[in-house]
Amino acid sequence: MxxxxxxxxxxxxxxxxxxxxxxxxxxxxxxxxxxxxxxxxxxxxxxxxxxxxxxxxxxxxxxxxxxxxxxxxxxxxxxxxxxxxxxxxxxxxxxxxxxxxxxxxxxxxxxxxxxxxxxxxxxxxxxxxxxxxxxxxxxxxxxxxxxxxxxxxxxxxxxxxxxxxxxxxxxxxxxxxxxxxxxxxxxxxxxxxxxxxxxxxxxxxxGYWYSDTTGVNVPESFNALEALRIVGYDVKDSAKAISAFKLHFEHKGIPETFLTPADRKIIFTLYRKYL
Ligand SMILES: [Zn+2]
CATH class of the missing domain: 3.40.80.10 (Peptidoglycan recognition protein-like)
Known part of the structure; x- marks a missing residue:
């Protein structure tokens, strides 16, 4: 019942x-x-x-x-x-x-x-x-x-x-x-x-979401993987961490294990919210 x-x-x-x-x-x-x-x-x-x-x-x-x-x-x-x-x-x-x-x-x-x-x-x-x-x-x-x-x-x-x-x-x-x-x-x-x-x-x-990335310049020295670690991800296996990030923040249902310049911009605006 x-x-x-x-x-x-x-x-x-x-x-x-x-x-x-x-x-x-x-x-x-x-x-x-x-x-x-x-x-x-x-x-x-x-x-x-x-x-x-x-x-x-x-x-x-x-x-x-x-x-x-x-x-x-x-x-x-x-x-x-x-x-x-x-x-x-x-x-x-x-x-x-x-x-x-x-x-x-x-x-x-x-x-x-x-x-x-x-x-x-x-x-x-x-x-x-x-x-x-x-x-x-x-x-x-x-x-x-x-x-x-x-x-x-x-x-x-x-x-x-x-x-x-x-x-x-x-x-x-x-x-x-x-x-x-x-x-x-x-x-x-x-x-x-x-x-x-x-x-x-x-x-x-x-949860947090990234900011508008228009006009964002990411320093060449920016370590995106370290930023994902600061967000909370286990980055021991970088490919798996990246695909989990892309599923959550970019709605990528098919795993993508690499980072584009656009991805780096997203991570750059995102990780500072976790500091
Ligand atoms: Zn589950």
Whole structure:
């Protein structure tokens, strides 16, 4: 059974689609894992438990009185590469797939919350952004229902912008930290696709966009690859970093691994926004 709720969030009204199956008794795996993690937090971190693997450091435990939950500081946007939200819900609720995300936004604009923002979803895999090497631990993952070869619907993008506004405000996430899966995993991932409207998002305050390059003179000594590293890209493999940059900022769906003078102008106006 599905329901649509309206949550008043201070910044406006956000439509949230919810499927009771996601969190309730039908999802026994979720309940069991959440209970085990709650036990892990309640108990002294001197015992290795089933779902936590790095808490056993010392036998000397006291426990402070002052703490809360860690907050995400990065948002990674994906497309599902599937044909329907139902298909994605099934994928994210099957243990064998080992993939998930915090939110799925369907073509009709319904936002499906899949996992508490404080928990670590498995959406980014191996990847790097700036100095962050465990992207899943730092981020919120948002999947857009899209097969990768089609435009994103206006309703879907409008819902995404509302959700990003809520996340940005709630967790104080900086502009530069709204990026795509392909940005953190160059050469391995190509989502969201070249149809994704990054410029529109940047205009709304989610990610940066380059400035008008008319009349820009790029010094010959300008190191474009170093500039991409400052933006956040892992540039160990320069060809992959360049193709990820071109997907995001030039909508090049077919990988291009070289830089033209026009590309260098774009990078020259872009990277200074990250300094
Ligand atoms: Zn992805």
């Amino acid at each position: 599905k329901c649509n709720l309206l949550l008043v969030l201070g910044i406006g009204i956000l439509g949230i689609g919810c499927s009771k199956k996601v969190y309730t008794s039908e999802n026994t795996v979720y309940k069991d894992k959440a209970a085990a993690l709650a036990d892990t937090i309640k108990n002294p971190p001197t015992i290795r438990t089933k779902y936590a693997d790095s808490l056993v450091m010392t036998d000397h435990w006291l426990g402070t009185s002052n703490f809360n939950l860690r907050k995400p500081n990065l948002v990674i946007i994906h497309h599902t590469a599937q044909n329907s939200c139902e298909q994605t819900f099934n994928t994210f609720r099957s243990e064998s797939t080992q993939v998930s995300a915090h939110y799925v936004i369907c073509r009709d604009g319904i936002i499906q919350h899949m996992l508490n923002d404080y928990l670590r979803a498995w959406h980014a895999g191996i990847g790097t952004w700036d100095n962050i090497t465990d992207v899943n631990s730092a981020s919120i993952g948002i999947e857009l229902d899209n097969n990768g070869n089609e435009p994103f619907s206006d309703k879907q993008i409008n819902s995404l912008i509302q959700l990003l506004g809520y996340l940005k405000k709630t967790y104080n996430i900086p502009n530069a930290n709204f990026i795509g899966h392909a940005d953190v995993a160059p050469g391995r991932k190509v989502d969201p696709s070249a149809y994704f409207p990054w410029q529109k998002l940047a205009y709304e305050g989610f």
